[in-house]
Amino acid sequence: MTLARESDLLVRFREDANPLRLRSGSITVLFGRNGAGKTYWLESLAGLHQGASGTEVRYGSLRLWKEGRRGRKARNPDALKAYAYSSQAPEEQLVGRTVEEELLETLKPYSLSSEECKRRMLAALEAVGWEESWLVRSPYRLSGGERRRLALACLLVAPSDWLLLDEPTAGLDAPGQERLRQILAERAAREGQGVLLISHDTEWALPLADRVLLLAADGGSLRECSPEELLRHPEWWEEAGMAVPAWLKILAPLLRTGIPISSVWKPSELARQWGSPVREAGESPPESSVVYRMGNASARQERKKGSLSSIAFFDPRALWLSYVLLSVAILAQQSWWGAAAGGAIAAAATWGGRIPLGRWRGFILSFLVFTLTVSVVAGIGRDAGGQWGFQGEAFLTALHSMARTFIIFLLGLGLAVSITPIRLRRSLESVLGFRGRIAPAVQKFLLTVTLMLRFIPIFLSEWERFNRYAIARGKEAGRRSLGGSVRRLSRTAQPFLLSLFRLGDQAAVALESRGVGRQKYPTLLRLSNWGKRDTVLVVVVLLLSLVLWLVRGLGA
Amino acid sequence: MDERLLVNHLSVLTEDERGETSARLDDLSLELNRGEWLYLVGVNGSGKSTLGRILAGIYEEGAVGSMERGFAGEGAAAYVMQQPDAQLFADTPREEVTFALEWQAVPAEEIPLRVEAALEEAGLLELADSPWAELSGGQRQLAAVVAASACRTPLIVFDEATSMLDDETAHRVRTLAKILHEQGTAVVWLTQRLEELEPDARVVALLEGRIRFDGFGREFLYGERRDDRARVETPCEECGLRLPYLAELAFELYRAGRVDWPLPMTPEEWANTMERGFAR
Numbered sequence: 001m002t003l004a005r006e007s008d009l010l011v012r013f014r015e016d017a018n019p020l021r022l023r024s025g026s027i028t029v030l031f032g033r034n035g036a037g038k039t040y041w042l043e044s045l046a047g048l049h050q051g052a053s054g055t056e057v058r059y060g061s062l063r064l065w066k067e068g069r070r071g072r073k074a075r076n077p078d079a080l081k082a083y084a085y086s087s088q089a090p091e092e093q094l095v096g097r098t099v100e101e102e103l104l105e106t107l108k109p110y111s112l113s114s115e116e117c118k119r120r121m122l123a124a125l126e127a128v129g130w131e132e133s134w135l136v137r138s139p140y141r142l143s144g145g146e147r148r149r150l151a152l153a154c155l156l157v158a159p160s161d162w163l164l165l166d167e168p169t170a171g172l173d174a175p176g177q178e179r180l181r182q183i184l185a186e187r188a189a190r191e192g193q194g195v196l197l198i199s200h201d202t203e204w205a206l207p208l209a210d211r212v213l214l215l216a217a218d219g220g221s222l223r224e225c226s227p228e229e230l231l232r233h234p235e236w237w238e239e240a241g242m243a244v245p246a247w248l249k250i251l252a253p254l255l256r257t258g259i260p261i262s263s264v265w266k267p268s269e270l271a272r273q274w275g276s277p278v279r280e281a282g283e284s285p286p287e288s289s290v291v292y293r294m295g296n297a298s299a300r301q302e303r304k305k306g307s308l309s310s311i312a313f314f315d316p317r318a319l320w321l322s323y324v325l326l327s328v329a330i331l332a333q334q335s336w337w338g339a340a341a342g343g344a345i346a347a348a349a350t351w352g353g354r355i356p357l358g359r360w361r362g363f364i365l366s367f368l369v370f371t372l373t374v375s376v377v378a379g380i381g382r383d384a385g386g387q388w389g390f391q392g393e394a395f396l397t398a399l400h401s402m403a404r405t406f407i408i409f410l411l412g413l414g415l416a417v418s419i420t421p422i423r424l425r426r427s428l429e430s431v432l433g434f435r436g437r438i439a440p441a442v443q444k445f446l447l448t449v450t451l452m453l454r455f456i457p458i459f460l461s462e463w464e465r466f467n468r469y470a471i472a473r474g475k476e477a478g479r480r481s482l483g484g485s486v487r488r489l490s491r492t493a494q495p496f497l498l499s500l501f502r503l504g505d506q507a508a509v510a511l512e513s514r515g516v517g518r519q520k521y522p523t524l525l526r527l528s529n530w531g532k533r534d535t536v537l538v539v540v541v542l543l544l545s546l547v548l549w550l551v552r553g554l555g556a
Numbered sequence: 557m558d559e560r561l562l563v564n565h566l567s568v569l570t571e572d573e574r575g576e577t578s579a580r581l582d583d584l585s586l587e588l589n590r591g592e593w594l595y596l597v598g599v600n601g602s603g604k605s606t607l608g609r610i611l612a613g614i615y616e617e618g619a620v621g622s623m624e625r626g627f628a629g630e631g632a633a634a635y636v637m638q639q640p641d642a643q644l645f646a647d648t649p650r651e652e653v654t655f656a657l658e659w660q661a662v663p664a665e666e667i668p669l670r671v672e673a674a675l676e677e678a679g680l681l682e683l684a685d686s687p688w689a690e691l692s693g694g695q696r697q698l699a700a701v702v703a704a705s706a707c708r709t710p711l712i713v714f715d716e717a718t719s720m721l722d723d724e725t726a727h728r729v730r731t732l733a734k735i736l737h738e739q740g741t742a743v744v745w746l747t748q749r750l751e752e753l754e755p756d757a758r759v760v761a762l763l764e765g766r767i768r769f770d771g772f773g774r775e776f777l778y779g780e781r782r783d784d785r786a787r788v789e790t791p792c793e794e795c796g797l798r799l800p801y802l803a804e805l806a807f808e809l810y811r812a813g814r815v816d817w818p819l820p821m822t823p824e825e826w827a828n829t830m831e832r833g834f835a836r
Binding site for chain 2: 033034035143144145170171172173174175177178200203204242243245246247249250253254267268270271272274275420421422423450451454458503506507509510511512513514515516517518519521522523
């Protein structure tokens with residue numbers, strides 16, 4: 001551990017404001033209501049999100065984000081190395097074939113000597129109560145509890161100044177919780193590491209805390225205080241949108257009698273003071289509670305909104321018909337003008353229909369790159385004279401046809417994103433159903449397709465989640481080498497696939513318990529009727545396509 | 557005819573990649589009455605989730621032994637999990653409940669009204685047409701409960717359904733479960749939150765795939781009635797669970813001779829205890 005330098009964790013929410021300082025060698029606990037953004041905030045401190053603009057995070061003198069080339073922000077790898085991160089259910093991220101590999105994976109970014117690695121590994125194993133012989137074990141043959149313990153060893157093995165933990169006691173048994181408490185207390189007191197942890201387990205976390213942070217329900221402000229002050233001010237829980245913990249509510253009359261706050265953590269002492277005459281509450285010590293305005297509440301609100309596109313109000317059948325008409329017309333375009341017109345229509349539809357394509361940016365970009373690559377490859381060939389070289393003409397022809405495909409792809413993606421899968425299923429059913437029934441095989445097929453579509457956004461966010469954890473563990477900065485990308489991919493893909501299996505298993509159980517598939521002929525609901533606006537949409541699109549079709553040869 | 561749900565000498569065996577078998581449930585027997593409320597507790601890996609699934613009538617690979625479904629009837633019962641996202645198949649609460657009723661072959665013309673009524677009961681009517689992203693985790697969990705119980709099943713199993721929720725939303729999910737229970741549904745409530753237990757409700761605690769305790773909530777926390785002012789290991793601790801802070805305090809008060817059996821457990825009992833403590 002490099003304790004020579006100053007290693008407090010500093011968070012400045014606005015340029016002119018005093019920073020929040022979390023001291024190394026102390027334990028800080030973050031409480032907050034569900035959905036207030038605790039995890040998001042902790043991930044921002046780990047550099048896994050950019051966080052709100054104007055917020056600056058420093059580990060000692062190391063800034064988390066650096067201005068890179070062209071003014072882009074890039075993660076500072078040295079700052080990333082200043083912390084070790086443990087997500088909720090950290091055992092999901094294990095990727096090694098042996099315990100040793102797993103620990104080395106965490107140590108890799110630190111480039112330590114092999115003796116130092118060995119020393120650290122043995123110390124980490126000892127901390128979780130294991131011996132050297134565990135190094136050769138396979139993580140896949142460990143029980144759930146043992147995998148959790150290995151994940152804890154991975155957190156402890158890194159030579160970092162800070163330990164960031166998200167709900168570390170969730171799912172731990174009582175001995176495991178006690179072990180974790182001892183380890184964290186020792187790490188802070190003896191080795192001077194700073195600990196920041198999220199918890200909803202107040203009984204476990206409050207006695208351990210040196211400082212407490214309360215995140216407001218809207219994620220817009222943060223109160224910093226001591227645990228004793230929090231005990232004296234139960235209203236602070238409510239101000240942060242949380243219920244006062246039941247045990248604290250029950251103790252409240254006792255605390256008002258002037259009993260020393262420190263005895264709350266020692267039930268035997270508390271029991272001895274029971275029923276003793278009410279004392280005048282003595283001078284209460286000066287308060288040091290500070291509320292920080294974070295100013296990113298509105299940004300968080302926006303993150304949540306805007307998921308419903310305005311074209312969802314049309315009948316899915318009208319939308320599909322419009323899509324087919326437009327696609328035919330765009331594909332028929334022979335000139336660049338026509339392709340440009342198609343592109344303009346696609347852009348207008350996306351913008352006007354408020355179709356949330358931003359989420360798919362990466363996917364769209366890779367398709368664009370693919371389009372260009374194919375065109376360039378198509379352009380390489382012999383010219384009329386038999387000479388090898390780059391043929392501008394062939395390139396443009398290929399690009400023209402690829403561009404039209406790209407436009408149609410964009411429109412189709414927009415359509416798929418904005419029609420909710422279950423509406424799609426219902427519209428297909430109403431087309432394919434006969435006398436209120438639908439053939440079981442078709443029904444099964446439709447259900448499968450709808451469920452796949454329904455879960456794609458979840459797959460996407462799972463992928464993003466494991467990708468963030470891979471950054472936290474691999475300590476990569478922004479731009480990465482090919483090797484770095486491959487490593488991150490493998491660190492992400494394996495836990496992602498396992499998580500898909502779990503999701504699939506849970507979804508299957510949920511479907512079974514709902515009785516899906518038990519009835520041969522489930523009820524067929526009719527869609528709400530085809531409305532006037534649907535007719536208007538189809539007519540307008542039909543006219544537009546006709547015009548496009550008529551001018552398809554112009555200028556070619 | 558016996559209408560109890562009976563699990564007889566049931567084991568669930570898993571074989572790992574080396575071909576070694578281990579038992580997730582080990583020769584376990586249990587009975588559940590119609591309309592009963594049962595708390596099922598235990599640490600992770602104790603087998604409580606497996607038992608929860610078995611009780612819900614969901615197929616479990618490697619299960620040997622027998623079970624009589626009794627009042628629960630054939631087919632799977634309603635089952636609500638920890639993570640709402642994996643058990644929601646539509647995009648809004650209204651669509652979700654509609655989807656559930658469709659598969660129960662409820663006549664088409666009845667569906668909209670029944671959906672409306674179910675959502676109203678859960679206090680979700682205002683959010684009926686909001687996409688999931690605009691609902692909190694707790695609201696999504698409520699929607700999952702409504703969809704799972706949309707057909708008034710005789711049995712519903714909650715598998716740590718409140719462990720990801722804060723106290724307030726957890727309370728709403730529980731209230732909904734209580735409503736179902738009052739209407740005659742048997743409820744199996746799996747939890748790690750011991751403060752949810754009630755003194756006079758049945759608690760079954762598992763350890764390593766076996767039932768370690770089957771009795772009332774107060775006995776689970778404090779053990780059997782005793783008069784020697786001693787602090788002994790309680791069934792709760794024997795199962796690897798941490799004794800809640802208040803229970804610890806109750807024991808200390810008992811040792812110091814300040815309170816007597818039965819030790820306080822509910823907020824009301826604690827309020828009485830506190831009052832007596834200061835009346836002296």
